[in-house]
Amino acid sequence: MVDVAREAGVALRTVSRVVNGDATVGPAFASRVQQAIDRLGYQPDERARQLRSGRTGTIGAAVRHIADAHPVLRAVDEEAREAGLTVVAMSTEDDEVREREAVMSMCRRRMDGIIIEPIADGHQYLQPEIDSGLAVVAFDRPATGVEVDTVLSDNRGGIRQAFEHLAAHGHRRIGYIGDDERIYTGRERAIAFRDCLNAAGVGVEGMVHPGPIETARIGAALETLRGGPDPATAIVTGNFSTTVAVIRALGSGYGGTALVGFDDFGLADLLRPALTVVAQGDTEIGRTAIELFRSRLAEPDRPVRTVTVSTTLVARGSGEIRP
């Protein structure tokens, strides 16, 4: 910066003001400084700048796997860019230790804040960071042990949409296979499905199968659902991975079973039958996360908000098969 000041023939303080985007610098001075910067190839050291200024313009995104398709992260990335913010992403691997490492590494890099798909059971470790001004927004699942802005899907409403759609197409024996109930979304969706069965006055016994997404476990659940004297004629699957595993297990034409999957995906329309899904409002979730993030930075002490985003049933064929 000393070199730039000498080259431009201005005070060091003027260079500093230009570099830091101070709009009160006169245009002639600003232009001389910018030309000197260009000539010398000067590059401000982001870390040194961050040590002095409060904000970095950067959001850390802690997601399950940075290498997986992630429609909410896409929306976060796009919305952030429009707001002049940069998203850097790290993987948590859905592992509590990894999550904490990734989040604390972001905190040490003094991101303005963190958008997190929380896995760990206790997020108390975030409290000191939040107290010192870190904006934290949780999505998909709530954080626990700490009060943060949160964006969730209407998991229960989505399951009701799937159930009622199948019931409206004449199904009475509707089964559910989903994710482990230790995971928030798996729990919410299984609870909602039991509520649907109870509300419809049909038996819950043997119809609801949450658990790990493993071929053997899912095969056994399918056998229970489709065996016996009064087999299920329709199935609701609780998330993308379960949907794919169930389709693989059912084989060609899904074995004639009606199917509605929770979560939409790019190739769902190319399957035969094309897959009817409950689509989450990924774009809306991402947009809301960025809104909450920005409003938290603007007003650090405002009360915490939880926003629930509704789901949409997309009928494509597999959910309209009659019993």
Next chain:
Amino acid sequence: MVDVAREAGVALRTVSRVVNGDATVGPAFASRVQQAIDRLGYQPDERARQLRSGRTGTIGAAVRHIADAHPVLRAVDEEAREAGLTVVAMSTEDDEVREREAVMSMCRRRMDGIIIEPIADGHQYLQPEIDSGLAVVAFDRPATGVEVDTVLSDNRGGIRQAFEHLAAHGHRRIGYIGDDERIYTGRERAIAFRDCLNAAGVGVEGMVHPGPIETARIGAALETLRGGPDPATAIVTGNFSTTVAVIRALGSGYGGTALVGFDDFGLADLLRPALTVVAQGDTEIGRTAIELFRSRLAEPDRPVRTVTVSTTLVARGSGEIRP
């Protein structure tokens, strides 16, 4: 750190050595310092540390979209973790301006290096960074205007595998629809396909269709290929997006056309017919990128290497349909 030293009853220098992982600190001192750190909740400021030390243990990954499924990034992330490195990812949006912004933002954050899927035509802007010790590895496409370690797929070999597989199943009229030739991989694959047609002694005219991945353009290419007195009985698609667009355009059962897609994907086996693909060695590419990265950090002046990773034909049904 002063507080930690006071709490532990040791010199400030000792705290500094423990925080920086200096193994020569006696275990009793190290334990006292660690306990004081835990009691006080002290957290080293990564930026201040980085200003003093050379390395950050962090790799910046500049990829097309951080929110897209990216099997090479998955391998990079996993290999990096095993090597004790952390990957942070940013999107380039396949846009030259965005790429440069993302890369320079990573440089300003003093990553140890960058793994990049290059889009921009001139990467001369990286030279000063490389000269000052930044490790750069390009993958999928070469960087231009700058000499860096590079990992590529055997694009030409992969196209030959697809062509020869279809020829072995009796096809003589084989067409190609792929990505724009302005993109390195699109160019390589189109060139390779023309070479295959020439080597087989069949006409090239009207059989090779590189271009933007747009529904209308791909529809017109399909019409050219499948119309006329001597229509194509088999098609090779040049990348994932083209494959999906062609399958959508061909409709149910791919309209009976034999198809081999360049790039494998998770649901290819669930399509009907199941899709035969040329799979890139994503894991091997990611592993090689991390190897090149680490060896570059260890030996900054070694000659630049380009590694080409071979492809594999995975036969699943669509490529074994006879004319």
